[in-house]
Amino acid sequence: MKLLSPAISRLARLRMWRIESWINHPVAAQREVLQDLVTTAQYTQFGHQYQFEKLFNLREFKNSVPVHEYDDIKPYIERMMQGEENVLWPTPVKWFAKSSGTTSDKSKFIPLSDESMKDGHYKASKDVLTLYYNNFPSSNLLTGKGLVIGGSHTVSPLNEEIQFGDLSAVLMQNAPFWTNWIRTPELSVLLMDEWESKIEKLAATTIKENVTSISGVPTWSLVLFRRILELSGKQSISEIWPELELFLHGGVSFVPYREQFEQLIGKPINYLEMYNASEGFFAAQDQPNQDGMLLFADHGIFYEFMPIEEYGKKFPNTIGLNKVETGKNYALIISTNGGLWRYIVGDTIQFTSLSPFRIKVTGRLKHFINAFGEELIVDNTDKAIALASEQTGAVVNEYTAAPIYFNHTGNGAHEWLLEFEKEPSSLNDFVYELDTALKNLNSDYEAKRHKNIALRLPFVHPVKKGTFHEWLRSKGKLGGQHKVPRLSNSRDLIEEIIRFKNSYEAER
Numbered sequence: 422m423k424l425l426s427p428a429i430s431r432l433a434r435l436r437m438w439r440i441e442s443w444i445n446h447p448v449a450a451q452r453e454v455l456q457d458l459v460t461t462a463q464y465t466q467f468g469h470q471y472q473f474e475k476l477f478n479l480r481e482f483k484n485s486v487p488v489h490e491y492d493d494i495k496p497y498i499e500r501m502m503q504g505e506e507n508v509l510w511p512t513p514v515k516w517f518a519k520s521s522g523t524t525s526d527k528s529k530f531i532p533l534s535d536e537s538m539k540d541g542h543y544k545a546s547k548d549v550l551t552l553y554y555n556n557f558p559s560s561n562l563l564t565g566k567g568l569v570i571g572g573s574h575t576v577s578p579l580n581e582e583i584q585f586g587d588l589s590a591v592l593m594q595n596a597p598f599w600t601n602w603i604r605t606p607e608l609s610v611l612l613m614d615e616w617e618s619k620i621e622k623l624a625a626t627t628i629k630e631n632v633t634s635i636s637g638v639p640t641w642s643l644v645l646f647r648r649i650l651e652l653s654g655k656q657s658i659s660e661i662w663p664e665l666e667l668f669l670h671g672g673v674s675f676v677p678y679r680e681q682f683e684q685l686i687g688k689p690i691n692y693l694e695m696y697n698a699s700e701g702f703f704a705a706q707d708q709p710n711q712d713g714m715l716l717f718a719d720h721g722i723f724y725e726f727m728p729i730e731e732y733g734k735k736f737p738n739t740i741g742l743n744k745v746e747t748g749k750n751y752a753l754i755i756s757t758n759g760g761l762w763r764y765i766v767g768d769t770i771q772f773t774s775l776s777p778f779r780i781k782v783t784g785r786l787k788h789f790i791n792a793f794g795e796e797l798i799v800d801n802t803d804k805a806i807a808l809a810s811e812q813t814g815a816v817v818n819e820y821t822a823a824p825i826y827f828n829h830t831g832n833g834a835h836e837w838l839l840e841f842e843k844e845p846s847s848l849n850d851f852v853y854e855l856d857t858a859l860k861n862l863n864s865d866y867e868a869k870r871h872k873n874i875a876l877r878l879p880f881v882h883p884v885k886k887g888t889f890h891e892w893l894r895s896k897g898k899l900g901g902q903h904k905v906p907r908l909s910n911s912r913d914l915i916e917e918i919i920r921f922k923n924s925y926e927a928e929r
Contacts, residue, residue, distance in 0.1 A: 436551040443719035444777045448742050455479065455723040458756055467497060467509050467762060479741070487735050488727075488754060488763045491529050498530055501760075502583055509760030510534050516595065517585040518699035530585055531699040537759035540721045542592055545702035548717065549695065552707045553667070557691070562633050565664050566605040569593070570623065570637025570645060576612065586612075588699045605630045616641075624648045632662040636669035636695075638904070639678040640819070646685045657687025671695040673904050674782075674803040677817050680810070681842065696782060700766055701757055704780055713773030713781050718742075721758035726751035729769065732786060747772045750798070752786055769798065788908045792824035793833050793875045795866040797859070799907045805858035812854040813845035819889040819905045823915035825880065834877040838918060840884050852881050884922050892921045 443450040459482065463473035476482045487493075494509075501508050502517060509532065516538075517530040554560055571589030578584050586594070590612050593600075601608070606626040613619040623645055635642060646658055655661055668682065671694060679692070696704040696714055701722045704714035716724070724742070729750050731737035739754055753766045767787070770780045784799035791797070806817050818840045825834040837855075845851035856879055860867040869875040889905050906914055 436547070437555055440548055440551060443717075444715070447716070447718040447778055450718040451723060451742060452479075454719065454721065455482065455756065458721075458723060458758060461758070462510060462760070465507050465509060465511050465760075467760070471762075483725075483736070483739065483763075486763050488737055488739075488765060489761075490765050494761065494764065497760075498532060501532055502530060502579055502585075504580060504583060509762070510536075510758070512536065514760065515582055515584065516591050517579075517583070518588040518591055519585050520588070520699040529699070531588075531761070532759045533588075533591055534759045536721060537701065537757060538592065538595055540758060542588075542697070542702045543596070545697070545705070545717050545720050548720075549669075549693070549705045552705070552715070553691075553693065556707075556709060560666065561664060562667060563603060565631035565633030565662075566603055567634040567636065568605055568623075568627055568630070568632045569611060570635065570642055571611050588697075605632065620645055620648055624652055628653060628661060630662075631664055633664045634667040634669065635665070638672040639670050639675055639682070640673065640904070642668070642670075643678065643681055643685070643818075650685070657685065659686055659688040665690055667691045667693065669693050669695055671697055674799065676803045676807045677810070679807075681816055696780070698766065698768075700755060700761060700764065701759070703753070703755075707777075707779075711774075711779070713779030716742075716778040716780050718778070723756040725754040725756075725763070726770075727754055727765075728752075729786075742778055745772050745775070745778075747775060750783055771800075784908070787910075788906055790822065790824055790835060790908050790910055792826065792910060793869050795863065795869045795876065797835075797863060797866055797908065801859060801862045801866070802907060804862055805855050808858040809851050809854035810845070813847065813851045814843070815841055815845035815851055816843035818842045818886070821889075821905055821907060821909070821915060821918060822879075823909045823912050826912075832873065832877060833875060835879045836915060837879055837881045838884050838888075838915065838922070839881055840886060840889055842886070844883065848881065848883065852879055855879060855881070885926055888922050888925055889918075891925055892918055895921060 459473050459476055462468045468474070471486050476485055497509050501514055506513055512534055514532045514534050516533040518533055520529045520531055553562065569589070571587065571593065576584050576586035576590050576594050593608060593611055606623060610619065610622045610626055613622060628649055649658065649661060650656070653661055659665060665686065668690060670692065675692065675694060691709050693706045693709065694714055695706070702717060702720060703722065704716045707715035725739035726741070726745050727737050727739045729752060731739070732752060745751065748771055750769050750771055753768050753770055755764050755766060756762050757764070765786070767785055769783045769786060771783050773779045773781055781800070789796070789798050802822065806820060809815065810817055820837060820839045822835050822837045825836050827833050856870070860870060866876070893905065909915065
C-alpha cells in the first residue's frame with residue numbers, strides 16, 4: 422500500500438491550483454458564488470417571494486432578504502420535509518441533517534441538497550486532503566484507514582423519499598462506495614444509535630486495523646482511546662496504531678484536550694482543526710502550526726459577517742470579506758446551495774489572518790457571560806482553563822460556568838463546575854491561575870475584577886468524574902455531536918446541573 426503514497430501525493434498537488442485560485446481571489450470567488458445561488462434559486466417559492474429575478478448586486482440582495490434564524494426558516498423546511506419541492510432550492514432535497522440544540526430538546530433539520538453535499542462537504546473534504554499532502558508530501562495517510570467517530574443517530578425515514586440523521590451519518594450514507602476501502606469501522610457500526618454500545622463496537626472492530634488518521638469530537642475520542650487501552654492492555658495508542666499520523670477534530674476547542682491526547686497517543690502526530698457543521702463545511706486548518714482555519718470561499722456558501730452588536734435586528738449591518746478586521750468578533754451569516762438564505766449559524770468567529778482569510782471559532786451567540794459587562798466568551802475560558810491546568814498540573818475533562826448576581830451578601834462572581842481527569846496540586850492555586858489567565862486574556866473581565874468592584878474571585882466547584890457524561894445521558898444527548906455548554910448568561914443551566922450533580926453524588 423505504501424507504493425500508493427507518491428502517486429496520491431502527486432494527485433493532491435495537481436489539485437492545488439484549484440484551491441490557490443480561490444485563496445488568491447476570495448472576494449471574486451464569493452461574488453460568483455452569490456450570483457450562482459441567486460440565479461439558480463430565482464424560480465423557487467422563496468426566490469419568487471423575495472424577487473430574486475430582480476436582484477443584481479449584493480446591496481439589493483441584502484435589502485430584499487431578511488436575516489433568518491432557524492425558527493424563521495423552519496416553516497419552509499417543514500414543507501420540504503413533507504415532500505414539497507422547489508421551496509428553498511430548485512433540485513429535490515431528500516436528506517436532512519438533524520442537529521439538536523445544546524440546551525434545547527428541540528431539533529433542527531438542515532436541508533442537504535445534492536449540490537451542498539457534492540460541491541460543499543465532499544469537495545471541502547478533498548481540499549483538506551490536498552492541503553495536508555501539500556504540507557506533508559511523503560505522508561502515508563491513505564496507506565491505512567481513517568477511523569471515523571461519527572454521530573449517534575442512524576438515518577431514519579420520514580416517508581418513502583425523505584430521510585434524516587446526523588450530518589456524519591447522512592454524508593457516509595451518500596459517500597462514494599470506494600470510501601469504504603479507506604474508512605473504519607464498517608457503516609453498520611458507524612450508524613449505531615446507542616452511544617455506549619457503539620464505543621464498545623468501535624473499540625473491538627478497529628483495534629486490529631492499521632489506523633493512520635482519526636476524525637471526531639475530542640471528548641468522545643478520548644473515551645474511545647481509554648477503552649481501547651483497557652481492552653488491549655497497552656500503555657499508548659501508538660503501540661496499537663504505530664502508523665497513526667493525524668487527528669482531525671472539530672465541534673469544540675481542542676485547547677483543553679491536547680495534553681491528554683499527547684499523553685494517550687504516546688508519540689507526536691499532526692492535529693488539524695475543521696469547521697464542518699450541518700449547515701456547511703466552512704473552514705479547515707491549512708497550516709498545522711498556524712492559528713486559524715482557512716475559510717473555504719468556493720464551496721457553494723456565501724458568507725456575511727455581522728458585528729455582535731447588530732444581533733437582533735431584522736436587517737442588521739453585515740460586511741463582506743473586503744471589510745473584515747482581525748481580532749473582532751462576528752456572527753457568521755450564510756446563504757447556501759442547500760437553500761439556507763442569510764441564515765445565522767449561531768457561532769461567533771474572529772479572523773486571525775486576512776491574507777489568506779483564516780478564522781477561528783470563538784463561541785456561540787447565546788453562549789457567553791456578560792452579566793457585568795465582562796464579555797467573556799468560550800475562546801477566553803478554554804484558553805484560561807488550559808493555562809491554569811499547565812500551571813497546576815491539572816487535566817480538565819469538562820466545565821461549565823455562569824454568573825452569580827449581586828445580592829445582599831456581596832457583589833457578583835462567576836461560578837464554575839469543573840470535572841477533573843487529574844486534580845490540581847491545589848484548588849486554590851488553580852482558581853488563582855484561572856482568574857489571572859482570564860484577566861490577561863480579557864481586558865473587560867480584568868476591569869470588572871479590579872479591586873473586586875464588580876466581580877469577586879471565581880467560585881470553582883469540582884464534580885465527580887462522569888457527572889457531565891451522566892447529565893448528557895439524562896437529557897438523551899449522549900453521543901458524538903452533543904456537547905456540554907461552556908458558558909451561560911443565566912443561571913438556569915448551572916442550577917439544573919447542580920441539582921443533577923447532587924442527586925448523582927447522593928446515589929453513589
